[in-house]
Amino acid sequence: MAGAQQTPRLRPHSLPVTTIDLPPAAVTAASQPASAHARRVPGARRVPRWWRDASVAAFWLVLLWVTALWVAHGGVQDLGSLSGALTSVGRLTGLVSSALLLVQVFLMARIPWFEQAWGQDELARTHRLVGFTSFNLLWAHIVLITLGYAAASTLGLWGTIVDFVLNYPGMLLAVAGTVALCLVVVTSVRRARRRLRYESWHLIHLYGYLGAGLALPHQLWTGQEFLASTASTVFWWSLYAACAAAVLVFRVGVPLVRSLRSPLRVVAVHEEAPGVTSVVIGGPGVALLRPAAGQFFQWRFVDGPGWTRANPYSLSAAPDGKHLRVTAAHVGDGTRRVADLRPGTRVLVEGPYGRLHAGVRTRQKVLLMGAGIGITPIRALLEDLDQAPGDVVVVHRASTREQLVLGQELFDLASSRGARYVTVEGPRVPGRDTWLPASAAHLSDAEALAQVVPDVAERDVYLCGAPAWMAAAREAALACGVPPTHVHLERFEY
Ligand SMILES: Cc1cc2nc3c(=O)[nH]c(=O)nc-3n(C[C@H](O)[C@H](O)[C@H](O)COP(=O)(O)OP(=O)(O)OC[C@H]3O[C@@H](n4cnc5c(N)ncnc54)[C@H](O)[C@@H]3O)c2cc1C
Structure with a gap:
């Protein structure tokens, strides 16, 4: 331990800290199988572990099915000529774009099983990725179909565009839908989003539903793939119906009924x-x-x-x-x-x-880390978790002692429950994403974590704070030997 002695120690205990040695029972409990510590949590629907894999498989099956329908309806045979190839690939990109648009809506429908399996923050990030992919494919669809039709017609490029918009049923609505989706995507690019008030961004974002709805008529009336076979028609109608039902039930119906009933x-x-x-x-x-x-x-x-x-x-x-x-x-x-x-x-x-609850716990010993206002769920967890003295350590990060939100409550709770409460105060380290204050800048994130919580590798780690702080704390925990599945976090920003 010579190295550890040479390393200057953190001085985090600015509020009195109660440190209680682990009783042998708690040490034994720490090596019990993961499921032994998860508690049935009332509001959190218990979703089996395979649900995540099943939902990913369902996603790829939808895309595979869309592609299979395109092949079955002559998509590959049409690749023989230039105009045929452009139109055919344009159809495929349009179909995949539509499927992704609906997946995107589905992801944000607040379906409890998805929420519990993935967490709202992860769903929101996937929604963003799927959304940008769908939008890029939408533009590929527009460009390829237009070029394909123009190559086969005498109207020229502009003539084809005008012909499309004016003479094909549902196309004016599709153009309006595309404008709505452009508005949503442009305002979701990070730089633009930062400039907008959340309220305005969110309002514009709702136009995404309008975009999805306005795209439907052109698929119905002119979309070859939509109507090409019964299988195709049933598939697309089911997808649209499932999405609409999910939104109406879980985003509108359930909250409304709950609020009125209770x-x-x-x-x-x-x-x-x-x-x-x-x-x-x-x-x-x-x-x-x-x-x-x-x-x-x-x-x-x-x-x-x-x-x-x-x-x-x-x-x-x-x-x-x-x-x-x-x-x-x-x-x-x-x-x-x-x-x-x-x-x-x-x-x-x-x-x-949210998935930051006792139901995801895998071990008896727990480290709760919160920074800034991210301490709120940590405070509730400290009060709620089943624990023997020494099982729980709370690390509370703030810029100054005055900014230790709920600090006194945390201290009182920790004292009464036999938990250790450690505060880490001080300004940020300039130019470094770290969970540490400037006074500990000479330590690596993992070194400092191992000093404050030497048995961190035996613990579940619950994290909540600013995104960069949380990322640094998570990396430190992983570097100290905590498996990724034992780290649970809630993002306050998507
Ligand atoms: C899961 C989760 C739990 C949270 N828990 C707490 C908490 O316990 N205590 C607390 O003080 N803060 C919490 N927040 C953050 C809080 O929701 C935002 O600070 C608040 O909504 C900002 O609203 P505003 O009108 O004051 O500020 P604005 O200026 O409108 O927003 C500031 C920033 O807050 C975020 N934000 C605003 N509204 C929302 C929204 N409806 N959904 C998601 N993000 C939004 C955006 O990133 C925005 O840029 C939580 C956020 C999330 C996502």
Whole structure:
């Protein structure tokens, strides 16, 4: 251990830290099989492990089936001539683009089994990737089909375009749909998105549904593949119907029924620190929601104009069946208005969502790491997790001691539950993505983690914080020997 002695140690314990030696029972428990520690979590539907593989297989089967239909309907034979080849490949790109467009809608339909298998953040990232691919293929479709038809006609390129738009049924609507999709994609490019208010971006993003809907008539009326066989027609109608049903049921129906059946209201609002507010929500509906600590909801506070916009907030305390609590840092209009909420305000929710809960736990020993406002689900988990003294370590990162959101609560909870609470304070290291403060810049991320939590490799690691911080903490955990499947995280930004 000579190397470790030479390395300057972190001085993270700026709040008093309770360190309790691991009792032998906990050490034994740590080597039990993974499933022994996962707890049945009420709001989280238990999705079998194979669900992820099955959903990936279903995705590729859809694309394979689309291609098979194209082959069955003469797609390969048409490759013989230039115009035939352009049109045929154009048809294939259009079909794959349509299928991906529907997959994209499906991914964001908030289907509980998908949500639990993948997590909303991963679904959102896949949605983005699938979306850009679908859009590129859409343009390949437009260009190839136009060139193919122009090559076979005497009208020339511009004449063919005009002919298409004016004389082919459903094409004007498809053009309008393409414009809507262009708007969605352009505003989703990261640089453009950063300049837009989230509200405006989200509103424009909803035009994606319009784009998908407006593309349908031209497929129905002129799309050779859509009508070429019964198998084809049934397949495409089923895909459109499944997507529409998923959105209507899970994005509209379920939240609406829940909110009407189980009314919720603001019970109390209090300031945790300057710029950070907690809201307690209660009502007969709380018990019916069956959330788990660590999960989040999309919240709508019906307090006046603008209430229709939902904001996601994690539970910052373990649910007790009567009340829910969220804690919001004021970063924009939505979070700032939380401070002005009054008791009695009606609350509408969608959820619970999220995979950061006790149900994904694989080991008895757990490391909970939170930074900034990302500490909210960590605080709830600390309260909720089954634990013996020493099982749980909490690492809390903030720029200053004053910014340790819910710090006193975490300290009190840790003390009463026998957990270790470690705070890591200080400004960021300039020019380096790290989970450490500048005062520990001489250490690598993994070295520091191993110093603070020497048995980290035996633990499940739950992470929540800014994306770069979380990525650095995750890398450090992996470098210390934590298997990737034992790291669980929630992104507050998609
Ligand atoms: C799963 C999840 C859990 C979260 N939990 C908490 C929490 O417990 N406490 C807390 O303070 N913050 C939490 N956040 C972040 C919080 O939702 C945003 O800070 C808040 O919605 C910002 O809204 P605004 O109007 O104040 O600011 P804006 O200026 O409108 O938005 C600031 C940034 O917040 C993000 N954002 C805004 N609205 C949404 C939305 N509806 N969905 C996703 N991202 C959005 C965008 O990246 C946006 O650029 C969570 C976010 C997610 C995704």
